[in-house]
Amino acid sequence: MEKKYILSLDQGTTSSRAILFNKEAKIVGFAQKEFSQIYPQPGWVEHDAVEIWGSVAGVVGELLAKTGVKAVEIAAIGITNQRETTVVWDKETGEPVANAVVWQCRRTAAICDDLKEKGLEAEFRSRTGLLLDAYFSGTKIKWLLDNVPGARKKAEAGRLLFGTIDTWLIWKLTGGKVHVTDYSNASRTLIYNIHYLKWDDVLLEHLDIPASMLPEVRGSSEIYGYTDAGGIFNRKIAIAGAAGDQQAALFGQTCLESGMAKNTYGTGCFMLMHTGDKPVTSKNGLLTTIAWGINGRVQYALEGSIFVAGAAIQWLRDGLKLIDAAPDSQYFADKVEDSAGVYVVPAFTGLGAPYWDMYARGAIFGLTRGTTKDHIIRATLESLAYQTKDVLRAMETDSAIKLKALRVDGGAAANDLLMQFQANLLGVNVERPQVLETTASGAAYLAGLAVGFWQPQELDKKWIADASFAPDMDQETRDKLYDGWKKAVNRTMGWAK
Numbered sequence: 001m002e003k004k005y006i007l008s009l010d011q012g013t014t015s016s017r018a019i020l021f022n023k024e025a026k027i028v029g030f031a032q033k034e035f036s037q038i039y040p041q042p043g044w045v046e047h048d049a050v051e052i053w054g055s056v057a058g059v060v061g062e063l064l065a066k067t068g069v070k071a072v073e074i075a076a077i078g079i080t081n082q083r084e085t086t087v088v089w090d091k092e093t094g095e096p097v098a099n100a101v102v103w104q105c106r107r108t109a110a111i112c113d114d115l116k117e118k119g120l121e122a123e124f125r126s127r128t129g130l131l132l133d134a135y136f137s138g139t140k141i142k143w144l145l146d147n148v149p150g151a152r153k154k155a156e157a158g159r160l161l162f163g164t165i166d167t168w169l170i171w172k173l174t175g176g177k178v179h180v181t182d183y184s185n186a187s188r189t190l191i192y193n194i195h196y197l198k199w200d201d202v203l204l205e206h207l208d209i210p211a212s213m214l215p216e217v218r219g220s221s222e223i224y225g226y227t228d229a230g231g232i233f234n235r236k237i238a239i240a241g242a243a244g245d246q247q248a249a250l251f252g253q254t255c256l257e258s259g260m261a262k263n264t265y266g267t268g269c270f271m272l273m274h275t276g277d278k279p280v281t282s283k284n285g286l287l288t289t290i291a292w293g294i295n296g297r298v299q300y301a302l303e304g305s306i307f308v309a310g311a312a313i314q315w316l317r318d319g320l321k322l323i324d325a326a327p328d329s330q331y332f333a334d335k336v337e338d339s340a341g342v343y344v345v346p347a348f349t350g351l352g353a354p355y356w357d358m359y360a361r362g363a364i365f366g367l368t369r370g371t372t373k374d375h376i377i378r379a380t381l382e383s384l385a386y387q388t389k390d391v392l393r394a395m396e397t398d399s400a401i402k403l404k405a406l407r408v409d410g411g412a413a414a415n416d417l418l419m420q421f422q423a424n425l426l427g428v429n430v431e432r433p434q435v436l437e438t439t440a441s442g443a444a445y446l447a448g449l450a451v452g453f454w455q456p457q458e459l460d461k462k463w464i465a466d467a468s469f470a471p472d473m474d475q476e477t478r479d480k481l482y483d484g485w486k487k488a489v490n491r492t493m494g495w496a497k
């Protein structure tokens with residue numbers, strides 16, 4: 001039977017999606033399932049890796065059932081995933097030794113402080129492009145080995161495996177045969193040397209992590225293995241692409257040349273700028289990361305990671321119960337002309353780029369007797385744009401590139417009011433493509449290229465604009481608004497120390 005489709009598996013922080021793309025790179029089928037968020041203590045976040053696998057298997061089944069597409073028609077599978085989230089499992093039984101420690105989890109803040117006190121931050125930074133923050137996998141692996149009874153002993157005996165979610169899914173899909181990751185995911189672990197392209201023995205020693213646990217690092221677009229013929233597809237399909245979700249979105253937005261940038265407005269907000277063949281070191285709180293590696297050529301990006309973006313809108317919905325659904329935020333925000341001096345700083349899990357303060361906490365500023373629910377909703381939406389501006393300023397300084405336009409995607413990019421405010425605040429055009437599932441597109445492209453389903457020169461033409469938002473604000477207003485934001489952020493810093 002003719003191979004007509006590429007299947008993307010997008011395993012995100014709050015849900016798993018299976019998306020089918022046809023030859024024109026159009027979405028022809030979609031299934032999504034949320035899974036449990038586990039908060040055992042304030043600041044801790046866990047996922048059950050077995051439940052995650054169940055949700056992926058579930059969405060695959062649902063997608064094939066509702067589209068009537070047969071596994072035999074799928075040319076290849078691309079995997080993209082929430083990054084950094086850490087799974088450690090037993091090689092023999094396949095059982096995780098504990099719940100996965102999620103990227104948002106702050107439990108290893110003290111381990112990071114300890115490493116900083118030992119003066120090791122510069123060494124971690126220069127080798128990995130990252131910094132000492134609880135966000136990355138390295139300290140999470142150490143925590144699991146130190147705190148799960150018996151784990152360290154088993155790891156030292158070579159019985160445990162580590163993986164980010166891509167690795168875990170590939171291992172499950174291949175029936176426990178293949179233990180790999182790709183360059184982009186490896187570059188988020190804090191133990192991978194992004195210059196020499198290998199696991200870094202010195203850093204492994206600082207964190208006391210046995211190298212035997214680590215997956216083999218492969219290209220982002222190549223065949224890693226085949227689905228288990230006795231597994232969820234009931235036949236062998238090539239698993240041919242993998243990338244962390246933010247790098248996949250950069251690829252899906254076809255930001256394939258140096259100087260192109262995208263911002264994804266999902267649970268968090270992640271802005272990545274392609275910087276070409278050489279890593280650019282940030283002096284302004286950004287991360288240097290691997291964008292992807294294809295046919296032995298590794299490309300780099302600068303990244304600004306914002307921990308809470310769409311999650312702040314979820315907080316309006318679930319925590320404050322001010323709205324029934326995320327899109328309602330636009331309706332209420334539109335009822336007022338501006339936020340009337342109110343600023344919401346959603347530093348619920350500390351602050352990421354460019355501040356990197358694990359102890360910052362959220363706050364609302366500028367309340368007066370006239371403040372209404374609408375102002376608070378509007379200010380919460382605006383906080384996504386302010387955080388993005390912080391990151392873009394750092395990026396332009398580090399790269400010496402003045403951005404002409406910002407490509408956007410992710411759930412909250414559907415919000416026109418937010419996109420217009422973003423363009424106003426940045427003073428650059430904000431461009432939204434028709435397909436907002438660019439993360440899944442990116443993973444599909446990577447897999448499709450590896451099996452010859454698409455050719456590299458076709459990709460650019462697949463980016464089609466849906467809307468473009470041009471700046472419509474004078475510089476004085478822009479500066480005044482942003483000054484207020486900077487003042488507000490400063491007051492949240494160090495709060496939980």
Ligand SMILES: Nc1ncnc2c1ncn2[C@@H]1O[C@H](COP(=O)(O)OP(=O)(O)O)[C@@H](O)[C@H]1O
Nearest residue numbers: 012266267310311313314326327410411412415
């Ligand atoms: N119209 C909207 N306006 C503002 N925020 C939205 C809107 N639609 C979705 N969101 C937010 O976007 C996020 C979902 O985006 P998505 O890209 O699916 O995230 P993720 O992949 O991180 O789970 C949620 O946090 C939600 O609150």
Ligand SMILES: O=P(O)(O)OC[C@H](O)CO
Nearest residue numbers: 012013082083266267268
């Ligand atoms: O799952 P998302 O879309 O919230 O992305 C999470 C990031 O990969 C964390 O680094």
